[in-house]
Amino acid sequence: MTGNHRSLNLEMNEVFMLFGKQFSKLSLQSDLSPAKFWFLVYLYRKGKSTVNDLSQETCVTSGATSLAIKSLENRGYVERIRDQEDRRVVWVSLTEGGKKIVEELSQKRAKICEQLLENLTETEKEIFLLILKKMLSV
Secondary structure, eight states: OOHHHHHHHHHHHHHHHHHHHHHHHHHHHHTOOHHHHHHHHHHHHHSEEOHHHHHHHHTOOHHHHHHHHHHHHHTTSEEEEEOSSOTTOEEEEEOHHHHHHHHHHHHHHHHHHHHHHTTSOHHHHHHHHHHHHHHHTO
8 A cells, every 4th residue: 555545544534533523422412323323314215124124234233223223113213014915024114203303413414514524615525525426436
């Protein structure tokens, strides 16, 4: 690995840690772990999911996913619904309260991102966005 790549790797790690630290503070305020937040976001985007799919998408063990879903269910953020055609399948979906918390936290996360990017010019933000999109297309 060349010096530039090593420096890039170190800088990316610092940025990830900075974002992670800020988002973790938000998670503590909302009493939602980052994993639980990502479960809610995934359900917000997909509409419904099985526990197994949630587990695979978030790289969390199925046991930990089940515990998290139970906790979210107890808070009224998600509900479990048996599939009408295959009673063995249980779907997890957001309640109205779950949708509301995702929207609230997403707005707060967006403000954190704005604050972290405020030192960039508009051109730099556009370039950064292009780079992020390119990285996501891998």
